[in-house]
Amino acid sequence: MKFNYSFQKVVDLKTSEKSHAEMHLSSAIGQLQAEKHTLGQLFSDKDQMADSLQTQATNAVSAFQLQQMQDYINYIDQCILQKRQDIQTAQVKVEEKKEHLTTKMLDEKVWLQARGKALESFQKEESLREQNELDEMATVRFASRTR
Template identity: 55%
Template sequence: MRFQYAFQKIVDLKSNERTQAEWMLSSAIGKLQAEEKSLGELLDIRESMVKQLQEAAGQCVPVSMIQEIQAYVEYLDQCIRMKHVDVNRANMKVQIQQKHLSTKMLDENVWLKARDKAKTAFQQQALLHEQNELDEMATVRFAMGARAR
């Protein structure tokens, strides 16, 4: 006799939900990393533009060029502020997905433990049934042996 858990399809469903939650978390982490990389690039560009602005201030450069560089630095500052918002939003999404995954993992573990308990109970029942059959065979042999004497 083989163990078949009556709720195996639910266990499989919970496992699939956990896998899907892992994928969603992985995707959210990837987006967060992309946003952080983009922010880093903006910061690097801003830093190089500030250096250019400082160098231009020390040299004889037209005021219009200095104003263009300053306007671009201000534009970069605005982009950096918006990118910080994007990074924070992506970070919140990662946290939400982590909570979602932990919920799905907990749910799956509940069903796995229930299946394990059912399997243990099945195995104990099978051992008890086998022991009863062995006891019955021993009783029959003893009774046959007693009659033969």
């Protein structure tokens, strides 16, 4: 006899939900990494512009050009501040997705354990049934020999 768990669709649903939660966490981590990479690029741009500003300051450059370079550095600073906020938001999102995944993993584990217990019970019943059949066959054989 084959084991048929009556709540198998629930187990499958919980496994599917866990897989979706894993994908969402992976996506959130990817977003966080992208934000960090962008922040690194902004710092690199700022360093290059600061070096260029120092180089230009020693050369004969108009005050207007120096002011434009300084304004651009200030703009990059504002972008860096915004990007840090974006990173914090992305980190919060990653933590939320981790908590959600943990919840889904626990749900799945509970249902898998319930399925495992049902399978174990089924196997015990099946073993007992088989043993009873073997006992009955042995009894019939013994009874037929004694006649």
